[in-house]
Amino acid sequence: MADITLEQQTEANQQYLSFVMAGEEYGLDILSVQEIRGWEATTVLPNAPVYVKGVINLRGTIVPIIDLRQKFGIKTLEYGATTVVIVVKVALEQSQKVIGIVVDAVSDVFSIDQDEIRQAPDFGAETDLKFIKGLANVQDKMVILLEINRLLGSDMLPDPATLSNILNSLDLPQAASA
Amino acid sequence: MDIDLSQFSQVFFEESIEGLAVMESELLKLDIAAPEPETINTIFRAAHSIKGGSATFGFTSVANFTHLLETLLDQIRDGQRQMTAEHVDLLLASVDLLRGMIDALMNKGDYDNDKAQQLQQRLSKLLAEDAKSPTKQVDALPPAEEQPNGWQIEFVAGVDILRCGNDPQLMFAELREKGELDVRLQASQLPPWHDFDPESCYLSWQLTLHANVSLDEVKEVFEWVEDECQIRYQPLFEAEPTTEAPIAEDTAVDKPLVKAPDLKSVPQNKGNESSSIRVSTEKIDMLINMVGELVITQAMLGQIGRQDEIGPESMLLLQQGLEQLASHTRDLQESVMQIRMLPISFAFNRFPRLVRDIGQQLNKKVELELKGEDTELDKTVLEKIVDPMVHLVRNSLDHGLESPETRRKFGKAETGTITLNAFHQGGNIVIEITDDGAGLNTAKILAKAREKGLVGADEELSDEAIHQLIFKPGFSTADAVSDLSGRGVGMDVVKRNIHELNGSIELSSQPGKGSRITIRLPLTLAILDGQLVRIGRHIYVVPLVSIYESLQVAPSRINRLGEGQELIRLRDEYLPVVKVHQVFNHDAEAREIKDGLVMVVDNSNEKVGLLVDELLAQQQVVIKSLEDNYTRIPGISGATILGDGTVALIIDVAGLVNLAGLRNGKEHAA
Numbered sequence: 001m002a003d004i005t006l007e008q009q010t011e012a013n014q015q016y017l018s019f020v021m022a023g024e025e026y027g028l029d030i031l032s033v034q035e036i037r038g039w040e041a042t043t044v045l046p047n048a049p050v051y052v053k054g055v056i057n058l059r060g061t062i063v064p065i066i067d068l069r070q071k072f073g074i075k076t077l078e079y080g081a082t083t084v085v086i087v088v089k090v091a092l093e094q095s096q097k098v099i100g101i102v103v104d105a106v107s108d109v110f111s112i113d114q115d116e117i118r119q120a121p122d123f124g125a126e127t128d129l130k131f132i133k134g135l136a137n138v139q140d141k142m143v144i145l146l147e148i149n150r151l152l153g154s155d156m157l158p159d160p161a162t163l164s165n166i167l168n169s170l171d172l173p174q175a176a177s178a
Numbered sequence: 179m180d181i182d183l184s185q186f187s188q189v190f191f192e193e194s195i196e197g198l199a200v201m202e203s204e205l206l207k208l209d210i211a212a213p214e215p216e217t218i219n220t221i222f223r224a225a226h227s228i229k230g231g232s233a234t235f236g237f238t239s240v241a242n243f244t245h246l247l248e249t250l251l252d253q254i255r256d257g258q259r260q261m262t263a264e265h266v267d268l269l270l271a272s273v274d275l276l277r278g279m280i281d282a283l284m285n286k287g288d289y290d291n292d293k294a295q296q297l298q299q300r301l302s303k304l305l306a307e308d309a310k311s312p313t314k315q316v317d318a319l320p321p322a323e324e325q326p327n328g329w330q331i332e333f334v335a336g337v338d339i340l341r342c343g344n345d346p347q348l349m350f351a352e353l354r355e356k357g358e359l360d361v362r363l364q365a366s367q368l369p370p371w372h373d374f375d376p377e378s379c380y381l382s383w384q385l386t387l388h389a390n391v392s393l394d395e396v397k398e399v400f401e402w403v404e405d406e407c408q409i410r411y412q413p414l415f416e417a418e419p420t421t422e423a424p425i426a427e428d429t430a431v432d433k434p435l436v437k438a439p440d441l442k443s444v445p446q447n448k449g450n451e452s453s454s455i456r457v458s459t460e461k462i463d464m465l466i467n468m469v470g471e472l473v474i475t476q477a478m479l480g481q482i483g484r485q486d487e488i489g490p491e492s493m494l495l496l497q498q499g500l501e502q503l504a505s506h507t508r509d510l511q512e513s514v515m516q517i518r519m520l521p522i523s524f525a526f527n528r529f530p531r532l533v534r535d536i537g538q539q540l541n542k543k544v545e546l547e548l549k550g551e552d553t554e555l556d557k558t559v560l561e562k563i564v565d566p567m568v569h570l571v572r573n574s575l576d577h578g579l580e581s582p583e584t585r586r587k588f589g590k591a592e593t594g595t596i597t598l599n600a601f602h603q604g605g606n607i608v609i610e611i612t613d614d615g616a617g618l619n620t621a622k623i624l625a626k627a628r629e630k631g632l633v634g635a636d637e638e639l640s641d642e643a644i645h646q647l648i649f650k651p652g653f654s655t656a657d658a659v660s661d662l663s664g665r666g667v668g669m670d671v672v673k674r675n676i677h678e679l680n681g682s683i684e685l686s687s688q689p690g691k692g693s694r695i696t697i698r699l700p701l702t703l704a705i706l707d708g709q710l711v712r713i714g715r716h717i718y719v720v721p722l723v724s725i726y727e728s729l730q731v732a733p734s735r736i737n738r739l740g741e742g743q744e745l746i747r748l749r750d751e752y753l754p755v756v757k758v759h760q761v762f763n764h765d766a767e768a769r770e771i772k773d774g775l776v777m778v779v780d781n782s783n784e785k786v787g788l789l790v791d792e793l794l795a796q797q798q799v800v801i802k803s804l805e806d807n808y809t810r811i812p813g814i815s816g817a818t819i820l821g822d823g824t825v826a827l828i829i830d831v832a833g834l835v836n837l838a839g840l841r842n843g844k845e846h847a848a
Contacts, residue, residue: 002265044716045811046762055808062817064808097807157493172730 015111019086019103020144022074026103027112027136027145032088034098039083053102063087065100066152077104090152099152110143112136117145143168186558190231191284193241195277197224199527200488202273204528205266213254213261219358221269222251228276240279244295246301255306256327260715268304270531272297318702328357328389328414329396334382336406341377344403350385352399357389361428386414451490455557457517465517466508475502508751515702522600523551524607525564529571529598536575543582543593544575550600556702562679564698566672570611570695571596573669576793578615578693588690607700614692620644645685649673665705677736677780677832706801708741708818708828710794711777712757716767716788719799719818719828726778726785733772744771746787753778755787757840760831767791781835788834801828813837 016027042054042065053071065085070078077083085100115136131151136143149178201224204217222479225248232240246268253259274298331353345348353359362384369380387396388800395413400409460594479499482492517752526548537544555563579594580587586592597612620641627647628631639647648669681699700706700723708719745752755776759766768774768791776787799818804811804827816832 018641041824043817043827044764045808046764046813047811052808055804055825057819057823060802060819060821062802062807062825076805095806099807 013111013113015109016143016145017086017109018107018138019084020105020107021072021103025107025138025141025143027143028086029086029150030109031144032090032148033099034087034089037085037087037100038081039079039085039102047159056100058087058098061098063098063100064091067102069104071151088148088152091149093157097152099165101152107136112138112143112145120144172174187235187283189590190235191280194228194231194280198273198280200224202270202531203527205273206271206534208261208266210261210263210266215255218251218255218261222248225251226315237279237283239294240276240283243272243276243279245300246298246305249305250301250818259264263303268297268300272301274513281665292657309554313446329385329387329391330412330414331385331387331396332382332408332410332412333385333400334408335379336403336408337378339379339403339406342403342406345664346381346383347377349399349403350383353385353387353396356391356395357387360388362386408834409546424731436561455517455520465510465513465684468506468513472503472506472510478644479503494673515704516554518557519554520560521551522553522555522560523548525560525567526551526598526600528564528568532568532571533575533596534654536572540576541581542575542579544579545593545595547597548599549594549597551604553600553607555600555699555728556704557678558703559699559701560605561695562675566675566697567598567609567611569668569672571598573695574611574615574695576611578613578617580667584616595782602701603698607701609699610694611697612692612694617691617693618645618648618687618688623647641687648685657818672834674777677724679703680721702815704801706818706828707796708799709777710820710826711760711790713790714767716762716764717794717820717824717826718758719826720777720779720788720831721828722796724779724781724831726780728775728777728793730774731771731776731787736771744769746776748778748785748787751785753785753787755789756835757789759789759835761834761838767847779831781831784833786835788829788831799826799828 009029012087015030017030017033018025018027040056042056044054045052048054051067053065053067055064057063067076079102084103084106084107086103087098087100090097090099098178117136119134120132131147133145133147137147185204201221202664204221204224208214208221215384229241229244229248232238238798250259250265250269252596254261256263259265275294278289279294281287292664299804333346341348350359350361358457359545365380366639367382368374380419384518393413396406398648400407403409424616446626481494482496482499484648488496530546530549533544533546568586574596574621580588580590580591581594585594596612599610600613601608603707606778623644624639624647628635628648632647632650635637650670662771672685676697679699680703681697683698684696685693686696687693706719707722709722711720729748731746735767737745737747737752739745739754746755747753757766757770757771765772768789771789774789774791777790777793778785778787780786799820802817802818804814804817811827813834814827814835815833816828817825818828821828
């Protein structure tokens, strides 16, 4: 992996970390990624939403863990030795939070030019797609680029049906991941 | 050289606020009949440095106002004017105003301009009045050949002064013996480092000597170096009400250069809560030592770790190392805590003023005694304890102490005493507020409680139980009690605030003799004595201060009230029980009260039972925020990390009970 510096990471050319979940590939702005960890048992929070798996002790900091599958309304997998937690820094209006997200597997790091990002198709007013930055083709794969600050930063939850809707309606090149 | 002065403004603000605190406390100490010259001098100096600073930083409104104060103080100091109670009032009001002005400058807000105008007029009028009708002392002052009350000395040392064995410091020390000396260093002539000759002297000084000495006496000090150095003397007439002298003395460019090597000692009296802490270098040194020790221990452990095999010998070393590590860690923790510790005088300082003002308002004679002012307390606790304390002291003054007439009638001294005392007691800090007033009127409190339905008509209560009544929320409204004993106004709020600090409050009172309120606080908010409890596979921490007792309850003592709520009978009380697992949506072994343990906890003076599976260890826990990365969770006040590295949540008793109530409500509604 080439060294990434802030200078290189311009608006026009950003680096993304991609991960796999339910056969789809998603991309995260690499600057928001703090570290990647294995799954460990969490302390369950009372009355938390189902997708909040609890909190862990990350070198003295209390970090909440969120199951992205559940947040997206996808059927959950059993957690195992290969379950991956991506610890991301989420910039909020006034502060920055550190949150772990559970994904199936981490895939790759790649650069995408701003021009190569396609807007997600419009599904009408009822589908809120603000947390999707756009779609990009990387080596014949379709990657869904996430806007992590919007996805985790607010209490906004994507309607569970929304994502499957999007995924179904986008004629994604499933062959690549299958 | 152009210097951005704004970066130093913060220092000016802090110093000014300290200066104002000094002025206030000295004014309060002042015996108007026979004022100590040193006290007035101290007040004057504080005003003077605020004026100088504000002029330097361009805060002209502050500078102009302080100038008036300074003039007045100077006249009092010189004996031209007799100190009166009116002056003290005026000066205190001015301190308040200046504080407002500086606050406004700090926060870029506004201050009370009308009040400023008013005060300024009063001051000017006062100053003008006496000028018109000069007293004998004013006459006595020779107009032209006035004896200067100090000297301004510019001392430019010759380059060779050090080579000749002369030390400017010694001369300054000699001057200091004559009076108060203000030394300001000018280092602008220092050459670049590569040209620097350590044996040469490139410095010059601005000396201000406040002393009634003749020029010859001053010259004598510099006699030996007269030929090599440039020395200029200027008489100092501080009585002169012109702004020029002090302002010229700290010109804008000199100020920052001059500030650092200023020989002035750090003011001892500090009074406000700003977001920065001044830490003594001693504490920092200790910390550095401790870290040094830690590094050595770490190196030692590292060495053992590098060995291929660990034999019995190295095992012993390893154990020793770990023991050392544990002790260093503990010491380090203590030292770090020390940094946040401030003497409680920070909180106590405001009370002389408060007591004086309220005493005047209520026409009561009162003396305030402060004890244990050096007792140290965590800064966050300190900031939060002030408001409840103000409330309690105000209560003592308003309702506890009797009027001078009443006191005389009961054979007491006319002047009442309120004592604030702070001391350490077993890992806690105790603050006592004692008054020698009338004490609580138990009969009236009981009558009021009966009227409000808090106590049954036939119920008889012990005095202690009656005292506890004033902490009830029902007793909090002013009109409900103030005409009677009044002692209950907002006491529930006080109690809640103290509980939020994980502290406790007790009250004892003797009719006719007075009352004592005892506040017990943990030394710091970052650490809590906790009881670990298990609910299913979840471990929670309950603050030890809120636990009364834990017990197993026999089925015969369990009553069901309506549909949802269960009560247990404990001696002669009925307590509601919160099933924690239900409220938190957890699995638990003990789903019924009889199967588990009931922990009796305090929820704003009401006893409540919490149903848990098992009690585990008691230990100190370090409180971590959940909100930093997540959100607030109802019923949870924070988190901590246990010895095995896992996270345990800390139960917020009030929040939990609240949540349980809400749940019940919902269930009923459904």
